[in-house]
Amino acid sequence: xxxxxxxxxxxxxxxxxxxxxxxxxxxxxxxxxxxxxxxxxxxxxxxxxxxxxxxxxxxxxxxxxxxxxxxxxxxxxxxxxxxxxxxxxxxxxx
Numbered sequence: 001x002x003x004x005x006x007x008x009x010x011x012x013x014x015x016x017x018x019x020x021x022x023x024x025x026x027x028x029x030x031x032x033x034x035x036x037x038x039x040x041x042x043x044x045x046x047x048x049x050x051x052x053x054x055x056x057x058x059x060x061x062x063x064x065x066x067x068x069x070x071x072x073x074x075x076x077x078x079x080x081x082x083x084x085x086x087x088x089x090x091x092x093x094x
Contacts, residue, residue, distance in 0.1 A: 023072035
């Protein structure tokens with residue numbers, strides 16, 4: 001099942017994101033076969049990263065929760081909030 005992860009950074013935590021970016025990208029690479037999409041949310045001017053959106057294949061909600069907790073950004077305390085929801089692809093059609 002696919003799950004969406006909407007992760008909003010804490011304001012003023014750009015340095016936490018920068019310091020943990022390599023570990024976060026390595027984490028995503030280790031799970032690349034499970035990733036449908038992943039990337040940063042940007043500020044309105046497109047110049048700064050202010051969060052993350054991921055769509056990840058997980059067996060169930062417990063596995064999605066575990067994935068979120070294991071993210072180096074989460075472990076570093078970057079996120080103000082993380083919203084996880086089951087997600088279904090409708091378009092584009094296969």
